[in-house]
Amino acid sequence: MLDATSPAIRPTHAPADHPKVRIGKVGVLLANLGTPDHYSYWPMRRYLNEFLSDQRVIDYPAWKWQPILQAIILTKRPFSSGAAYKSIWNEDKGESPLMTITRDQTAKMAEVLRARHGDRVMVDFCMRYGNPSTRSKVREMVAAGCERLLFFPLYPHYAGATTATANDQFFRALMEETWQPASRTVPAYFDHPAYVDALARSVETAYAGMDTAPDVLVCSYHGMPERYLRQGDPYHCQCVKTTRLLKERLGWEDDRIVSTFQSRFGPEEWLKPYTVDHVADLARQGRKRIAVIAPAFSADCIETLEEINEEIRESFEEAGGEDFTYIPCLNDDDAHIAALADVVDANLGGWLD
Known part of the structure; x- marks a missing residue:
């Protein structure tokens, strides 16, 4: 999905020993909630720990919440949640349906945006919790030459526990970049x-x-x-x-x-x-x-x-x-992808002119 094929070049007028860089791309990074790597105990525990430790999700003071989470909830809930995940798991691909569907959505979005804008736009996805992490995908896009990033939380409705925490993680990832790309986040599209x-x-x-x-x-x-x-x-x-x-x-x-x-x-x-x-x-x-x-x-x-x-x-x-x-949810239905692409285009205004 991520197109990092543009050649690295030495900037014009740069000295001969200047490192080559990839430049000129616009990145569109789709984001969803996340998924455990597996439904067994320890992957479930890692995932639930990350999710339920997010103060956008559970906003109780850490001194009060963490002892309950670590000593009680995370000793039991990975078993019940793991059983629920097992009942829907995509065994053929070794992943949850959310991972499969988000990957399919991203591939279709890349096709639509490529048809509209050529190879100037890169499309990929990340998860707020679990893998692929927001941090890793921001790093990949910057390394691939994205000078601008559009971050798109795939939540039609804004909520602090969904859209806001996804944006928080995106901004944290940007804090680690030496040369930060110009960035935008996509607002809720519940009435589009x-x-x-x-x-x-x-x-x-x-x-x-x-x-x-x-x-x-x-x-x-x-x-x-x-x-x-x-x-x-x-x-x-x-x-x-x-x-x-x-x-x-x-x-x-x-x-x-x-x-x-x-x-x-x-x-x-x-x-x-x-x-x-x-x-x-x-x-x-x-x-x-x-x-x-x-x-x-x-x-x-x-x-x-x-x-x-x-x-x-x-x-x-x-x-x-x-x-x-x-x-079923709209998933990778063509009408859904077209709607999401329209939302993306509206938020890319001025970047591809």
Whole structure:
């Protein structure tokens, strides 16, 4: 994916002993959450330790949180999380689905941007936690001659625990560069028309293959503590707006679509309604057919393939639900890649003129 084939040259008017450098490229670095290297205990523990030690994710004081994390959570959770990862693992490639999908997205993005801009743009991906690290990919792009870097967290909605921490890591990587490239970060794109249209197309395609349309479409977003909303995080408002825009694009009435939140962790109150509880409520209310989509995820991962398609499905069926459909994330769908490429182009303004 990373095109580092441009020849290294000695800068014009430089002395004969000046080292050769690669120059003139624009780098586009896609970023996603991350994945363990394997579902066995120690890789899971390393991954969870990095993830749960991030104060953007768990903002309790380290003196209070770290003893709990190290002595209790990381002795047990790697086993349960490892089992969940094992149930969805891409055994053929020896990696999680998130890794496979992100690599495929990057390859398609590189093709689209190459068609639009030639070989002036390099495209690669990194993970906030685990491998490939943000630091390693920034280093590769700078070494390959990228004088400008566009960092693109693949989260449609801004949240401190996703977009902000990815940007933090990007800025830390830049701090290690002797010659820092000019850099930009891509803002949230939750209301971008092409993104909303790609979501709507995925719903229309799924519904077209059903004999009977679901009673309700549940838009399940990753949750966060309610406290973060009160502190000014815009995530909740952006999620609700995406659902409204999707409803309007589909031409539906209000009662056909709902926003819920999943993946609650810890003792605090999180954004409500909780998906796992709400789908059961729908079943008890006689809404026996539902579909679930996860607009906040750009790629299928543990939270969609295991949590939604197993735990949340089970909650619905145990409450009397009869027909549960999970609509996959947009992944490397062509409409999704085109939408992301439009977002990239909008943020490259002035760099390729």
